[in-house]
Amino acid sequence: MTDGLGTDGDQLVIGEHKLGSRLIIGTGGAGNLSVLERALVASGTELTTVAMRRADAEGGSGVLELLRRLDITLLPNTAGCRSAAEAVLTAQLAREALETDLVKLEVHADDRTLLPDPVETLDAAERLVADGFTVFVYTNDDPVLALRLEEAGCAAVMPLGAPIGTGLGIRNPHNIELIVSRAGVPIILDAGIGTASDAALAMELGCDAVLLSTAVTRAQDPERMAYAMRSAVTAGRLARAAGRIPQRFWAQASSPPR
Amino acid sequence: MNVHVNDETREFPDGSSVADVLAELGAARRGVAVALDGEVVRRGDWTATAVPDGARLEILTAVQGG
Numbered sequence: 601m602t603d604g605l606g607t608d609g610d611q612l613v614i615g616e617h618k619l620g621s622r623l624i625i626g627t628g629g630a631g632n633l634s635v636l637e638r639a640l641v642a643s644g645t646e647l648t649t650v651a652m653r654r655a656d657a658e659g660g661s662g663v664l665e666l667l668r669r670l671d672i673t674l675l676p677n678t679a680g681c682r683s684a685a686e687a688v689l690t691a692q693l694a695r696e697a698l699e700t701d702l703v704k705l706e707v708h709a710d711d712r713t714l715l716p717d718p719v720e721t722l723d724a725a726e727r728l729v730a731d732g733f734t735v736f737v738y739t740n741d742d743p744v745l746a747l748r749l750e751e752a753g754c755a756a757v758m759p760l761g762a763p764i765g766t767g768l769g770i771r772n773p774h775n776i777e778l779i780v781s782r783a784g785v786p787i788i789l790d791a792g793i794g795t796a797s798d799a800a801l802a803m804e805l806g807c808d809a810v811l812l813s814t815a816v817t818r819a820q821d822p823e824r825m826a827y828a829m830r831s832a833v834t835a836g837r838l839a840r841a842a843g844r845i846p847q848r849f850w851a852q853a854s855s856p857p858r
Numbered sequence: 859m860n861v862h863v864n865d866e867t868r869e870f871p872d873g874s875s876v877a878d879v880l881a882e883l884g885a886a887r888r889g890v891a892v893a894l895d896g897e898v899v900r901r902g903d904w905t906a907t908a909v910p911d912g913a914r915l916e917i918l919t920a921v922q923g924g
Contacts, residue, residue: 627922636922651923654864654916655885663922664889677924692898693918697891704924813924 610837612809614786615734615755617673617702621646622803623833624675624788626813630822633662639816640670643826649675649704649813652694664698675736677704682717684724691728703728704758706738714764718745722752729753738790741771743778750785757785758811761802762792765814769798773805780806796825796832803836804844859911870909877904879915890919 612619625645630636640648648667667674676694681687684707691703705724709717716739728735734755739745741759749757759779762768769792770776780787786809789802793812802810810833819825859872861879870879876899880886892899893916899907909915 626924628924630922649924650920652891652918653921653923655890655919664920674920676920679924689893689896689898689916690918693891693893693916694920695891696898696900697889697918698920706924 612786614736615702617647617734619646619673619809621830621833622809622837623799623830624648624809624811625816625826626677626811627663627667627817629814629817631817633666635822636663636817637666637670639822639826640666640672642823642830643816644830645672647673647675649677649811650698651677651679652690652697653680673702674698674700675702675704676700677706677738678724679706679708681707682709682720683707684720684727687720687724688727688731691724691733692731695733701732702734702736704736704738705754716740716760718742722748725749725752725754736788741775741779743775743782746779746787747782750783755785756788756808757783758788758790760791761789761798764791766792767794767815768792769794770801770805773801776802776805776807793829796828799829799832800836800839803833804839806840809833859909861909862912862914864915864917872911874909875905876907876909876915879909880904880917883917885917890917892917 612622621644623643623645624647625643626649676698678687678690681690687707707717707720708714725735725737736756737749737754738758746757761770787807788809788811789807790811793799793815799810816822816826860867861870895914
């Protein structure tokens with residue numbers, strides 16, 4: 601984005617990958633591919649998730665062709681996996697199918713919360729790192745686990761703001777700040793984003809990027825919401841760099857005294 | 859012989875390779891990956907890898923998600 605305000609050339613570096621956009625989009629939830637295409641273009645994203653599912657005889661959904669045409673890097677996920685073993689095999693299949701070492705590791709504990717299973721996630725992260733993957737790991741907003749995942753060699757740690765698809769925003773901003781303050785790898789706010797202010801808050805808290813899908817794909821106007829999210833991520837990033845004023849209990853006049 | 863393809867039991871000629879099974883299913887295309895009994899079979903090995911009777915074959919591809 602060219603704005604002359606300091607976001608030019610502000611690249612997100614993850615492993616060997618450099619991204620000009622700090623907004624990562626998930627393709628889930630879009631009604632059809634043309635809606636998805638308009639939303640992706642409006643978002644300015646350069647990295648987008650896809651899920652791995654059993655292939656049917658008819659062929660793919662066309663999402664791969666779309667992402668390749670838009671020159672967007674693929675980030676396959678392990679959504680739907682319940683154990684480290686399942687997630688590792690799914691990641692290996694994704695690497696083979698899509699010719700990428702990138703993986704978004706997610707191991708869900710159950711269908712109602714879709715919360716990450718911390719034990720299986722850490723186990724899978726260690727195995728995937730050892731196998732040469734660049735691991736983006738979906739995790740709870742737990743500052744201790746975030747550090748453990750970084751120590752395991754994950755390239756990016758992705759704490760949730762709230763459970764997947766809830767649109768509840770960032771429920772524990774202090775935990776996100778704690779995670780950011782000690783991180784040596786990029787922190788990407790993943791899951792829970794409902795609207796643009798949530799994405800801006802993530803960046804103001806110091807996150808390096810935001811990953812969202814249904815906040816855009818299930819919005820009434822996905823293209824417009826995608827542009828809102830792009831603007832919010834840029835605004836939040838600028839605000840973080842600019843340094844906000846401290847919060848005060850009492851008023852402080854901004855006009856000079858008489 | 860019987861092969862469990864994505865948890866569905868199907869019949870294939872004895873001695874079929876991974877490539878044969880994929881061709882029969884119409885799934886031998888770009889963007890597809892295969893695991894035979896829990897191990898990934900690289901695309902370059904599809905022709906040379908025989909599928910044993912009773913094997914489990916997982917065939918995955920990328921879809922919209924996450």
